[in-house]
Amino acid sequence: xxxxxxxxxxxxxxxxxxxxxxxxxxxxxxxxxxxxxxxxxxxxxxxxxxxxxxxxxxxxxxxxxxxxxxxxxxxxxxxxxxxxxxxxxxxxxxxxxxxxxxxxxxxxxxxxxxxxxxxxxxxxxxxxxxxxxxxxxxxxxxxxxxxxxxxxxxxxxxxxxxxxxxxxxxxxxxxxxxxxxxxxxxxxxxxxxxxxxxxxxxxxxxxxxxxxxxxxxxxxxxxxx
Numbered sequence: 001x002x003x004x005x006x007x008x009x010x011x012x013x014x015x016x017x018x019x020x021x022x023x024x025x026x027x028x029x030x031x032x033x034x035x036x037x038x039x040x041x042x043x044x045x046x047x048x049x050x051x052x053x054x055x056x057x058x059x060x061x062x063x064x065x066x067x068x069x070x071x072x073x074x075x076x077x078x079x080x081x082x083x084x085x086x087x088x089x090x091x092x093x094x095x096x097x098x099x100x101x102x103x104x105x106x107x108x109x110x111x112x113x114x115x116x117x118x119x120x121x122x123x124x125x126x127x128x129x130x131x132x133x134x135x136x137x138x139x140x141x142x143x144x145x146x147x148x149x150x151x152x153x154x155x156x157x158x159x160x161x162x163x164x165x166x167x168x169x170x171x172x173x174x175x176x177x178x179x180x181x182x183x184x185x186x187x188x189x190x191x192x193x194x195x196x197x198x199x200x201x202x203x204x205x206x207x208x209x210x211x212x213x214x215x216x217x218x219x220x221x222x223x224x225x
Contacts, residue, residue, distance in 0.1 A: 008044050017208050020139045022062035057145050067177040074174050080214035091222045104128050117201040121161045123196040140204040153182045193223040
């Protein structure tokens with residue numbers, strides 16, 4: 001892909017992650033001093049539309065990234081954001097809980113830090129999730145039907161995690177959109193600690209993947225120490 005189109009797509013992705021609102025050409029030109037006209041940006045939007053990477057929810061509105069755009073964004077390589085000392089200390093404090101509570105404590109801390117739902121499972125069939133209210137506060141899940149569908153899938157959490165436990169992976173996985181076991185409007189980041197424990201973050205497709213992945217990797221490192 002032309003580097004200019006790649007840059008424009010990245011800007012749209014990051015703006016949409018931040019705002020959950022369609023991104024307009026004039027806004028991009030003004031905010032990023034692109035040195036091109038809004039008309040040129042709209043022409044590039046049209047090219048990305050044809051590639052299936054952007055779509056226009058409303059005729060006169062801006063663009064939003066498609067599932068394919070987010071998959072490309074993830075597959076091109078996520079460079080996790082750095083985690084500050086205070087965040088790491090909070091995660092380390094969670095692990096300081098009693099042995100049978102440390103995984104739940106870690107999940108609760110991850111939910112607080114990310115604003116996503118956090119899921120934990122030990123080597124047995126014990127599962128736990130927290131932060132559902134934070135997840136349902138996201139714009140994507142505010143309608144009643146989406147809330148009910150997601151709640152129903154979480155009720156089947158044991159079965160879903162049992163399936164994930166059978167998958168072999170050394171690095172954290174990103175299961176996005178149609179690949180996500182919690183529905184096509186979601187993304188799941190899941191990692192495994194050396195003791196076999198699973199930790200996962202569940203959110204909308206419109207997720208800050210770099211930040212979420214950094215928290216998940218740090219949490220797994222802390223669990224492994």
